[in-house]
Amino acid sequence: MNYYIIGTAGHVDHGKTQLIKALTGEDTDRLKEEKERGISIELGFASLALPSGAKAGVVDVPGHEKFVRQMLAGIGGIDLVLLVIAADEGVMPQTREHLEIIDLLQIKQGLVVLSKVDLMDQEWRDLVKLEIEEALQGSVLAGSEIVEVSALSGEGLERLAEVLDEELAKLPPRKVFGPCRMPIDRVFSIAGFGTVVTGTVFQGSIKVGQAVSVEPGGLESRIRSIQVHGAKVDSAYAGQRAAVNLPDLEVADIPKGANVLSPNYLFPVQTLDLSLRYLASSGSPLLQRQRVRFHIGTKEVFGRVHLLDREEVEPGTPIYAQILLEEPVIAARGDKFVIRRYSPAHTIGGGIVLDCGQRKYKRYNSAVLDQLAIKEKGTPEELVYARLQVASQPLQEEEIVKGTGLGAGETGATLVALGDKVCQVRVEEGQNYWFGELSHLQWGAEVNKSLLDFHRNYAFRPGLSKEEIKSKFFSGWNGKLFSAFLGFLQQHGEIVVSENFVSLPDFVPGPPTQLVEAVNAIVEEYEKSEMAPPDWETTAASLRIKNPLAEEVLQFLLRKGKLVKVAPNLYFSFLAVDRAEKALSKLLTEQAEFSPAEARERLNTSRKYLIPLLEYFDRKKLTRRVNEKRTRF
Numbered sequence: 001m002n003y004y005i006i007g008t009a010g011h012v013d014h015g016k017t018q019l020i021k022a023l024t025g026e027d028t029d030r031l032k033e034e035k036e037r038g039i040s041i042e043l044g045f046a047s048l049a050l051p052s053g054a055k056a057g058v059v060d061v062p063g064h065e066k067f068v069r070q071m072l073a074g075i076g077g078i079d080l081v082l083l084v085i086a087a088d089e090g091v092m093p094q095t096r097e098h099l100e101i102i103d104l105l106q107i108k109q110g111l112v113v114l115s116k117v118d119l120m121d122q123e124w125r126d127l128v129k130l131e132i133e134e135a136l137q138g139s140v141l142a143g144s145e146i147v148e149v150s151a152l153s154g155e156g157l158e159r160l161a162e163v164l165d166e167e168l169a170k171l172p173p174r175k176v177f178g179p180c181r182m183p184i185d186r187v188f189s190i191a192g193f194g195t196v197v198t199g200t201v202f203q204g205s206i207k208v209g210q211a212v213s214v215e216p217g218g219l220e221s222r223i224r225s226i227q228v229h230g231a232k233v234d235s236a237y238a239g240q241r242a243a244v245n246l247p248d249l250e251v252a253d254i255p256k257g258a259n260v261l262s263p264n265y266l267f268p269v270q271t272l273d274l275s276l277r278y279l280a281s282s283g284s285p286l287l288q289r290q291r292v293r294f295h296i297g298t299k300e301v302f303g304r305v306h307l308l309d310r311e312e313v314e315p316g317t318p319i320y321a322q323i324l325l326e327e328p329v330i331a332a333r334g335d336k337f338v339i340r341r342y343s344p345a346h347t348i349g350g351g352i353v354l355d356c357g358q359r360k361y362k363r364y365n366s367a368v369l370d371q372l373a374i375k376e377k378g379t380p381e382e383l384v385y386a387r388l389q390v391a392s393q394p395l396q397e398e399e400i401v402k403g404t405g406l407g408a409g410e411t412g413a414t415l416v417a418l419g420d421k422v423c424q425v426r427v428e429e430g431q432n433y434w435f436g437e438l439s440h441l442q443w444g445a446e447v448n449k450s451l452l453d454f455h456r457n458y459a460f461r462p463g464l465s466k467e468e469i470k471s472k473f474f475s476g477w478n479g480k481l482f483s484a485f486l487g488f489l490q491q492h493g494e495i496v497v498s499e500n501f502v503s504l505p506d507f508v509p510g511p512p513t514q515l516v517e518a519v520n521a522i523v524e525e526y527e528k529s530e531m532a533p534p535d536w537e538t539t540a541a542s543l544r545i546k547n548p549l550a551e552e553v554l555q556f557l558l559r560k561g562k563l564v565k566v567a568p569n570l571y572f573s574f575l576a577v578d579r580a581e582k583a584l585s586k587l588l589t590e591q592a593e594f595s596p597a598e599a600r601e602r603l604n605t606s607r608k609y610l611i612p613l614l615e616y617f618d619r620k621k622l623t624r625r626v627n628e629k630r631t632r633f
Contacts, residue, residue: 003239007078011092015115047229081110104350174238179262180204183297194247257299268328280316333405394433460556463503526573531605567612
């Protein structure tokens with residue numbers, strides 16, 4: 001079953017609360033002050049059963065100008081709006097501001113209720129309806145049905161319920177699968193239960209026993225119980241009003257405008273990309289870095305508008321911009337927002353969030369504006385590809401879902417449809433990461449250029465170390481993802497990974513042409529000297545090879561196995577060490593142990609070279625020193 005939220009809007013004292021009471025039988029004015037003053041100060045809620053059997057929650061939002069903030073908190077997550085206008089007063093100032101907010105939030109499903117019709121005759125009602133139709137022109141509610149209702153006499157209530165049923169049936173289903181998100185509009189404590197938060201489940205579902213996070217705030221909790229319109233339930237779904245018991249949190253810890261979320265789903269951000277419509281009724285231009293009140297979900301926060309292609313915005317102009325917030329918020333692509341003037345507080349614009357968590361953009365950059373246009377109006381393929389292209393590393397599918405606002409199923413199908421335009425690596429079973437073909441080319445080109453430079457400057461080395469490549473280009477990636485990407489490049493023939501080194505496919509470490517003869521001469525000298533090897537520095541200097549090149553040649557010969565480091569600054573040819581090892585092994589087959597003098601005689605070398613060589617064989621566990629003699633290890 002689908003669940004819906006119906007919100008009311010309209011001027012103070014136009015009968016919204018009485019209308020809801022007549023429809024649902026519930027009084028949404030729950031606060032003592034509301035009873036005494038006769039107006040709604042906080043959001044009120046009631047449950048409505050429609051003729052078809054559909055269930056809806058009704059949000060009664062305040063109409064007085066000073067309570068517009070609460071009105072915004074209630075109206076942001078609704079499916080259908082009832083704009084209530086009293087027949088005896090007609091369109092009033094707050095009626096127009098609420099209509100502007102409805103328009104900005106693009107709540108396209110709605111209708112108008114002409115309330116208190118029992119006070120006026122039909123001729124007057126018809127005149128007011130003409131005034132309403134004129135006020136609706138150019139708005140998202142233009143052409144909406146106007147239902148005449150009296151909460152006192154009951155006139156029109158049945159027709160209103162029928163129209164609500166018809167309009168709600170046109171709505172697409174909410175996202176009841178996937179991660180949960182519930183903006184919090186009330187926080188209070190109940191003796192014996194602890195902290196309770198209420199809100200509309202915006203997407204996904206919640207259930208008793210589920211671990212959740214509360215953001216902003218970095219709080220973690222587990223749901224003890226859930227109520228939906230006063231009834232205890234095991235689960236609540238997108239579109240339902242819910243009261244959630246979070247017993248291990250304190251009321252004072254939960255910030256205003258926080259969200260109940262699935263763990264690791266959304267995180268607080270302070271920079272948002274926006275598609276912003278600046279209202280024609282704003283009066284004066286919107287200036288670069290102008291401070292405004294920013295409303296999203298149930299959160300109000302101050303921020304500055306960062307204009308990307310101009311110094312000021314004339315009233316009535318739609319633009320792309322960023323909001324630089326003074327406090328973190330929870331947001332996702334597709335969220336609706338409203339901005340109000342800092343002082344005096346008045347609605348001046350609104351629109352939709354295109355992306356969040358991005359850096360502050362440089363101004364007058366056409367590429368940035370093109371990307372924002374794709375984020376606003378692009379096809380699923382364009383949205384997914386654009387998201388991958390701006391990412392600094394490959395993304396898992398759930399990260400793409402968050403960045404594009406598409407459903408998980410649609411995102412998966414879109415990745416398949418993109419074909420060769422996207423690439424994939426698997427880190428572990430079930431952990432697949434995606435990136436765009438252009439990102440592949442860009443990252444691969446960076447690695448390629450770095451390897452070319454390295455091979456040119458260090459021809460003797462086997463390649464660049466993985467750690468150096470990671471720190472230079474991929475420092476933000478975790479180790480497993482980085483290794484999987486190197487594997488991807490190797491699979492595509494772009495690099496070769498050997499142990500801890502990375503090289504180009506056609507690269508073979510070794511001396512450049514001008515050094516081949518000198519390097520061969522060094523090897524020959526060491527092989528000829530056998531058990532009395534020359535000094536390295538002297539040998540390199542005789543061939544006019546100076547440091548640091550001499551050190552490069554030495555390390556190359558050690559890696560290639562042409563030389564063996566027996567002790568600090570003492571190197572033998574491999575052939576000499578191999579001959580010595582075989583000679584000593586043969587000696588130990590002839591006798592159980594040998595002395596240094598016996599080894600020196602067998603190897604025909606001096607003590608200067610013999611003792612380091614014997615200690616080298618001890619380290620290799622060919623021999624073991626016992627007092628002054630050696631035995632087999």
